[in-house]
Amino acid sequence: MWLTEELNNLKKSGLYNNILTIESPIGGEIIIEGRKLLNFCSNNYLGLANNPRLKKAAIAAINKFGVGPAAVRTIAGTTTLHKKLEKDLAKFKKCEAVLTFQSGFMANLATIPALVGEGDLIFSDELNHASIIDGCRISKATVIRFKHADTVDLESLLKKASKKVKKLVITDGVFSMDGDIAPLDKIYKVTSKYGALLMVDDAHGEGVLGRNGRGIVDHFNLHGKVDIEVGTMSKALGVVGGLVAGKGEIIEWLTQRARPFLFSSAMTIPDVGACIEAVKILGSSGVLVKKLWSNADYLSKGLSRFGFDTGKSQTPIIPLMLGEVTLAKEFSNLLFENGVFAKAIGYPTVPEGKARIRIMNTAVHTKKDLDKALLVFEKVGKTLKVI
Numbered sequence: 001m002w003l004t005e006e007l008n009n010l011k012k013s014g015l016y017n018n019i020l021t022i023e024s025p026i027g028g029e030i031i032i033e034g035r036k037l038l039n040f041c042s043n044n045y046l047g048l049a050n051n052p053r054l055k056k057a058a059i060a061a062i063n064k065f066g067v068g069p070a071a072v073r074t075i076a077g078t079t080t081l082h083k084k085l086e087k088d089l090a091k092f093k094k095c096e097a098v099l100t101f102q103s104g105f106m107a108n109l110a111t112i113p114a115l116v117g118e119g120d121l122i123f124s125d126e127l128n129h130a131s132i133i134d135g136c137r138i139s140k141a142t143v144i145r146f147k148h149a150d151t152v153d154l155e156s157l158l159k160k161a162s163k164k165v166k167k168l169v170i171t172d173g174v175f176s177m178d179g180d181i182a183p184l185d186k187i188y189k190v191t192s193k194y195g196a197l198l199m200v201d202d203a204h205g206e207g208v209l210g211r212n213g214r215g216i217v218d219h220f221n222l223h224g225k226v227d228i229e230v231g232t233m234s235k236a237l238g239v240v241g242g243l244v245a246g247k248g249e250i251i252e253w254l255t256q257r258a259r260p261f262l263f264s265s266a267m268t269i270p271d272v273g274a275c276i277e278a279v280k281i282l283g284s285s286g287v288l289v290k291k292l293w294s295n296a297d298y299l300s301k302g303l304s305r306f307g308f309d310t311g312k313s314q315t316p317i318i319p320l321m322l323g324e325v326t327l328a329k330e331f332s333n334l335l336f337e338n339g340v341f342a343k344a345i346g347y348p349t350v351p352e353g354k355a356r357i358r359i360m361n362t363a364v365h366t367k368k369d370l371d372k373a374l375l376v377f378e379k380v381g382k383t384l385k386v387i
């Protein structure tokens, strides 16, 4: 059987994904195989994945509306709960309208093919997320990759393109492996000059960037200028779900043409209930977002003091640059043995020779947690002669 061989090849080359089983809620600490670990792996930036208010809201939503939407919205209607989430999100993000999807991945698969097709052009940052790449493929538009965050390259490519065809520029907001932020203000300038639509995928900026975590558009004060903002409720918002925010007409178009909206059921009731509460928490207080950034700053400074290379992150994602993938894996294993959960990331997710430990910060770590983690990083760094 060819699959047996392929699976063995993955295992031999070290590219096989071993998925760990978690025996506790996702928080600053988690339990894996009976061991309590400090968690620096999940995208639970604000700790909302196990927040009591979200849990209560999800249960209340179930009690009122049941558990599932039971059909696609265009055929069987939609609940007032789904409408409320979209209205609240639009208000929070200061845009005309929002449409929710089952996930951020779905939101990209839905949006890109609804806006461009055969004969059109997509200009896509070379480091864009897999769901953008797949959305571009499904659309059948011609994809032109521009150099990462390079607006000079983007402009030269836009300049060469025919004026007559529809053009869409797409970038991640925050790049999840390095933690750098797309220069969206400069991208907007170039994009608008050449009459292209601009779409940003703010999965790692939602709940992290901007006032109270309103995202990258708010961070750069580009309200009303970025045409399409894709987001996720699966990261900082702590639940699961995707969203598209933008002009009313674009959102209306998606309700008519986006296939995952037309042919797949809506978000579940408890997810929607919990997300409404998450938006409410963010809208009323910036405390969690501030705590996230101060935690990241504390950890990053501590690691730098030990002499670690922490890359060029501009966000609470800290890449601990190690180089060889074998070293990164050994580092991660030793962290695990010492009670810290942070994963090694290597080729092909990042370029060869740029393997790293990716440290994901969260607002729910205490200073004691961070000090404990720093001691472990120092110990492992010295053991492996990295510092």
Ligand SMILES: *Cc1c(COP(=O)(O)O)cnc(C)c1O
Pocket (backbone or CB within 6 Å): 103, 104, 105, 106, 129, 131, 172, 176, 201, 202, 203, 204, 232, 233, 234, 235, 240, 241, 242
């Ligand atoms: C995580 C991520 C997604 C997928 O979001 P889900 O809600 O988990 O499907 C999409 N785009 C980017 C840039 C991401 O980082």
